[in-house]
């Protein structure tokens with residue numbers, strides 16, 4: 001297997017782990033679970049998200065950033081929105097309603113990012129065929 005496919009596999013594995021971790025932490029937060037304070041739950045998501053970003057940047061270098069700038073920049077912009085919504089959902093939301101709404105919004109943005117990655121189109125699943 002060439003290095004592109006290896007890094008792409010790592011990237012996609014991190015995508016799945018990152019989403020699974022985010023969904024789980026949102027549920028734990030909604031039920032005020034003490035599991036959220038454990039070292040494992042606090043540290044592992046940062047490790048996975050760092051690996052997700054590093055593998056994404058490496059993939060972008062391998063396929064050429066300039067030639068793919070339109071959908072890659074959309075992905076990065078949507079990633080920023082995801083990070084903001086995620087931090088409201090898991091940390092800064094002042095009520096359960098705000099936390100749950102931000103959590104759901106973050107999951108929709110995450111799905112949009114995946115659709116942009118799969119189609120290489122800036123509009124992702126909003127693009128007309």
Ligand code: HEM
Pocket residue numbers: 008011012015052053055056057059060061063072075076079082110113114117118
């Ligand atoms: C939440 C963040 C991210 C998600 C959910 C995500 C999702 C994905 C998915 C599902 C794929 C595989 C697409 C396919 O089936 O071909 C992929 C590939 C890729 N991602 Fe990401 N990604 C994220 C972050 C990033 C970042 C930060 C970068 C770089 C700036 C990046 C760059 C790439 C590149 C270059 C590919 C390879 C596309 C190809 O196969 O030609 N990703 N991403």
